[in-house]
Amino acid sequence: xxxxxxxxxxxxxxxxxxxxxxxxxxxxxxxxxxxxxxxxxxxxxxxxxxxxxxxxxxxxxxxxxxxxxxxxxxxxxxxxxxxxxxxxxxxxxxxxxxxxxxxxxxxxxxxxxxxxxxxxxxxxxxxxxxxxxxxxxxxxxxxxxxxxxxxxxxxxxxxxxxxxxxxxxxxxxxxxxxxxxxxxxxxxxxxxxxxxxxxxxxxxxxxxxxxxxxxxxxxxxxxxxxxxxxxxxxxxxxxxxxxxxxxxxxxxxxxxxxxxxxxxxxxxxxxxxxxxxxxxxxxxxxxxxxxxxxxxxxxxxxxxxxxxxxxxxxxxxxxxxxxxx
Amino acid sequence: xxxxxxxxxxxxxxxxxxxxxxxxxxxxxxxxxxxxxxxxxxxxxxxxxxxxxxxxxxxxxxxxxxxxxxxxxxxxxxxxxxxxxxxxxxxxxxxxxxxxxxxxxxxxxxxxxxxxxxxxxxxxxxxxxxxxxxxxxxxxxxxxxxxxxxxxxxxxxxxxxxxxxxxxxxxxxxxxxxxxxxxxxxxxxxxxxxxxxxxxxxxxxxxxxxxxxxxxxxxxxxxxxxxxxxxxxxxxxxxxxxxxxxxxxxxxxxxxxxxxxxxxxxxxxxxxxxxxxxxxxxxxxxxxxxxxxxxxxxxxxxxxxxxxxxxxxxxxxxxxxxxxxxxxxxxxxxxxxxxxxxxxxxxxxxxxxxxxxxxxxxxxxxxxxxxxxxxxxxxxxxxxxxxxxxxxxxxxxxxxxxxxxxxxxxxxxxxxxxxxxxxxxxxxxxxxxxxxxxxxxxxxxxxxxxxxxxxxxxxxxxxxxxxxxxxxxxxxxxxxxxxxxxxxxxxxxxxxxxxxxxxxxxxxxxxxxxxxxx
Numbered sequence: 001x002x003x004x005x006x007x008x009x010x011x012x013x014x015x016x017x018x019x020x021x022x023x024x025x026x027x028x029x030x031x032x033x034x035x036x037x038x039x040x041x042x043x044x045x046x047x048x049x050x051x052x053x054x055x056x057x058x059x060x061x062x063x064x065x066x067x068x069x070x071x072x073x074x075x076x077x078x079x080x081x082x083x084x085x086x087x088x089x090x091x092x093x094x095x096x097x098x099x100x101x102x103x104x105x106x107x108x109x110x111x112x113x114x115x116x117x118x119x120x121x122x123x124x125x126x127x128x129x130x131x132x133x134x135x136x137x138x139x140x141x142x143x144x145x146x147x148x149x150x151x152x153x154x155x156x157x158x159x160x161x162x163x164x165x166x167x168x169x170x171x172x173x174x175x176x177x178x179x180x181x182x183x184x185x186x187x188x189x190x191x192x193x194x195x196x197x198x199x200x201x202x203x204x205x206x207x208x209x210x211x212x213x214x215x216x217x218x219x220x221x222x223x224x225x226x227x228x229x230x231x232x233x234x235x236x237x238x239x240x241x242x243x244x245x246x247x248x249x250x251x252x253x254x255x256x257x258x259x260x261x262x263x264x265x266x267x268x269x270x271x272x273x274x275x276x277x278x279x280x281x282x283x284x285x286x287x288x289x290x291x292x293x294x295x296x297x298x299x300x301x302x303x304x305x306x307x308x309x310x311x312x313x314x315x316x317x318x319x320x321x322x323x324x325x
Numbered sequence: 326x327x328x329x330x331x332x333x334x335x336x337x338x339x340x341x342x343x344x345x346x347x348x349x350x351x352x353x354x355x356x357x358x359x360x361x362x363x364x365x366x367x368x369x370x371x372x373x374x375x376x377x378x379x380x381x382x383x384x385x386x387x388x389x390x391x392x393x394x395x396x397x398x399x400x401x402x403x404x405x406x407x408x409x410x411x412x413x414x415x416x417x418x419x420x421x422x423x424x425x426x427x428x429x430x431x432x433x434x435x436x437x438x439x440x441x442x443x444x445x446x447x448x449x450x451x452x453x454x455x456x457x458x459x460x461x462x463x464x465x466x467x468x469x470x471x472x473x474x475x476x477x478x479x480x481x482x483x484x485x486x487x488x489x490x491x492x493x494x495x496x497x498x499x500x501x502x503x504x505x506x507x508x509x510x511x512x513x514x515x516x517x518x519x520x521x522x523x524x525x526x527x528x529x530x531x532x533x534x535x536x537x538x539x540x541x542x543x544x545x546x547x548x549x550x551x552x553x554x555x556x557x558x559x560x561x562x563x564x565x566x567x568x569x570x571x572x573x574x575x576x577x578x579x580x581x582x583x584x585x586x587x588x589x590x591x592x593x594x595x596x597x598x599x600x601x602x603x604x605x606x607x608x609x610x611x612x613x614x615x616x617x618x619x620x621x622x623x624x625x626x627x628x629x630x631x632x633x634x635x636x637x638x639x640x641x642x643x644x645x646x647x648x649x650x651x652x653x654x655x656x657x658x659x660x661x662x663x664x665x666x667x668x669x670x671x672x673x674x675x676x677x678x679x680x681x682x683x684x685x686x687x688x689x690x691x692x693x694x695x696x697x698x699x700x701x702x703x704x705x706x707x708x709x710x711x712x713x714x715x716x717x718x719x720x721x722x723x724x725x726x727x728x729x730x731x732x733x734x735x736x737x738x739x740x741x742x743x744x745x746x747x748x749x750x751x752x753x754x755x756x757x758x759x760x761x762x763x764x765x766x767x768x769x770x771x772x773x774x775x776x777x778x779x780x781x782x783x784x785x786x787x788x789x790x791x792x793x794x795x796x797x798x799x800x801x802x803x804x805x806x807x808x809x810x811x812x813x814x815x816x817x818x819x820x821x822x823x824x825x826x827x828x829x830x831x832x833x834x835x836x837x838x839x840x841x842x843x
Contacts, residue, residue, distance in 0.1 A: 029801075029804070029805055029808065030805060030808040030809055033805040033806075033808065033809055034639060034641050034805075034809075035805075035806070035809035035810075035811055036809060056709070062552040062553070063552055065552075065555075066551060066552050066555055069555055070359075070696070070699060070700065070703070071703065074703075074704075076707075090555070148435070153532060153538070153545075154553070155545065155548065155549040155552075155553045156545070156548050156549070156552070156553075161553075183537075186536075186537060187435065187454060187536070188454050188532075188533055188534070188535075188536045188537060189532060189533075189536070189537040189538060190529075190532065190533050191528070191529040191532055191533065193808065194423065194804060194807035194808050195423055195426060195427075195529070195533060197807070197810075197812075198423070198427050198807060198812055198815075199427070199430060199434075199533075201812055202427065202430060202431060202434065202436065203435075203436035204430055204434045204435055204436055205435075214810075217810045218810075221810070276810070316553075319538070320369065320538050323537045323538045323539070324372075324537070324538050324539040325539075
């Protein structure tokens with residue numbers, strides 16, 4: 001933290017500023033943007049902690065982890081918020097994280113027993129389509145149909161990696177055959193979610209890989225009921241987003257109170273309509289109106305952090321082989 | 326070549342070139358040294374290398390070949406709106422990639438304007454995804470640049486040459502042989518090298534329009550090494566391969582170029598007597614219409630979708646726009662401080678090293694430069710505090726190759742034409758710079774500064790690695806808007822970015838040619 005103080009001194013900030021303890025939280029870009037949860041979270045936490053909460057955006061989940069690895073033990077960060085279970089095994093391996101000590105009554109469809117990372121929200125990956133068009137009921141039906149899809153590259157995108165593990169979790173050794181069958185449905189593969197979703201909205205594809213909660217955005221923020229997510233019979237792969245405390249933090253107590261705040265009512269009720277995901281702990285008032293219209297998968301798929309880390313390289317080369325032909 | 330006395334010294338330029346090379350190679354070394362033992366290049370990397378070379382070669386060949394007739398038409402025709410058209414043609418080049426992709430798809434995509442028109446006539450929609458889509462997109466980006474660089478070659482041919490050609494009644498073939506072919510031999514190799522280098526480091530465009538992982542480029546492999554495998558050694562290795570390829574391409578192209586310029590003229594107002602018959606007029610008209618519709622339709626699509634979003638823009642977007650303007654201004658100043666001495670050094674005969682250092686800026690992966698700078702800066706200062714200066718510097722380095730292509734031919738002419746006169750008048754050092762070199766390069770400086778400012782405005786570059794929530798640049802803010810489902814506001818912000826970039830380009834470019842040939 002001494003560097004930020006140095007920077008503050010450079011910028012001519014007042015000396016009083018340095019007296020307030022500062023908690024630095026690294027997160028992904030869309031969390032800190034004006035439309036994300038960041039501004040409301042900052043305001044709510046600062047009202048109760050007597051501290052300065054500094055949210056720092058660093059790309060997406062994978063870039064965030066790379067950033068922590070680059071900075072190593074000297075990192076200014078106290079808390080990292082925004083990794084998902086596909087990244088936590090690698091994150092834990094760095095040895096940079098301490099135990100979070102948080103307990104809560106999670107409303108996740110799976111049991112949560114990770115002592116290093118605590119969840120704050122979750123969602124299901126799904127293919128989003130126009131509500132007036134019929135949607136296939138599973139990957140095989142999708143592959144047999146002439147529906148065109150846009151997906152994200154697992155090498156550069158979190159949802160892209162999620163889809164890779166979705167097919168792997170649902171089909172195991174059959175995954176290659178599924179990808180080969182899907183290859184004529186794939187219009188193209190994009191670098192990130194934004195390109196793919198933008199192309200879908202332009203009408204370039206019938207379906208796009210996103211989340212079951214995406215239609216909630218259109219419904220609640222735009223009063224537009226024209227988008228729907230297709231429910232797949234194999235089940236839907238989950239993304240669980242988590243946060244952890246860095247062992248090198250110089251504000252361990254403050255970091256712990258932030259983690260407790262993260263699973264509290266106040267933080268959790270900000271999540272649904274800013275991050276457009278399900279809160280990890282459903283608030284007393286329930287989910288916002290509109291969320292009840294979303295599809296609820298019959299089955300939740302999630303590889304454990306270790307399984308995900310073990311299969312992802314092989315799954316990637318299957319994917320590359322199937323789609324490169 | 327024996328060095329004779331010259332009115333200005335090459336050493337500042339050589340120093341600038343060393344600085345650029347040290348920055349690019351130093352950041353690469355920082356990444357490599359930080360790496361743990363990783364794996365070397367695998368079969369998929371070689372496949373990526375082959376695809377990268379193929380698409381870059383095809384893209385550069387088509388961009389340059391198609392640019393010649395367009396530039397010739399612009400050079401010999403005068404019509405209302407010509408300078409506006411020239412400025413507008415620069416627009417594709419400065420768009421952020423994600424925005425340009427959406428613009429291209431709105432016109433050429435499966436549900437694009439052309440496919441819809443084909444649908445009315447009962448045809449199948451256009452199939453844009455594949456190698457041809459990659460080349461199409463790269464031609465869209467680079468045809469305007471190639472056209473401007475080649476057009477400049479025509480504009481630098483002294484008006485007296487055209488007068489002489491008219492006096493000896495030179496026909497189309499003689500004009501080609503006497504004036505145009507020698508000029509093109511001087512201009513084309515450098516233009517080709519620049520376009521080739523740009524396409525070599527393409528990533529999102531190649532992946533999206535290439536239709537999937539078969540269109541994997543080296544830059545994507547670097548990205549994968551960095552964030553999927555966190556294998557810094559492999560990222561550095563791939564980046565070195567990319568630098569080598571670009572360096573080799575640049576070296577070969579510059580070697581192939583002729584270096585004897587057309588000689589100095591008397592700055593008369595240009596008048597053309599050739600190419601006035603009907604077939605030549607129709608030929609030029611065809612190329613102008615074809616290029617204008619190819620380049621302007623996707624921009625029109627962006628305007629159509631973005632203008633309704635303009636009133637939705639929040640204060641944060643306007644702040645980001647101010648930040649981008651500030652970064653662009655600083656970046657342009659840095660660019661000129663590097664490019665002017667370097668172009669003078671090249672003109673003074675220090676060709677190979679200085680020019681190659683200049684072209685490396687194109688080949689350096691922004692991810693590797695950014696990471697390298699991060700590793701270097703992190704122990705001594707807060708990277709966030711330095712986000713904007715670093716962005717301005719890296720943007721300047723990335724624009725340097727273009728600036729050199731623009732400045733070097735004219736700088737060579739000025740040194741060759743006025744060097745001895747300057748010496749004989751004892752006009753040495755700063756007086757020569759101030760009274761001869763800079764004024765005679767005014768148009769080129771304006772063009773280079775305009776391009777540098779516009780590029781810096783539209784470039785995401787390294788800001789993502791250093792970004793601080795409070796100081797986003799406009800392209801970063803566009804990404805953030807899209808990431809938050811705000812597609813309408815994002816297209817509005819993209820229009821704002823387009824207008825600002827074009828405005829900066831227009832003002833600087835016009836400023837350089839004020840009172841000069843239209």
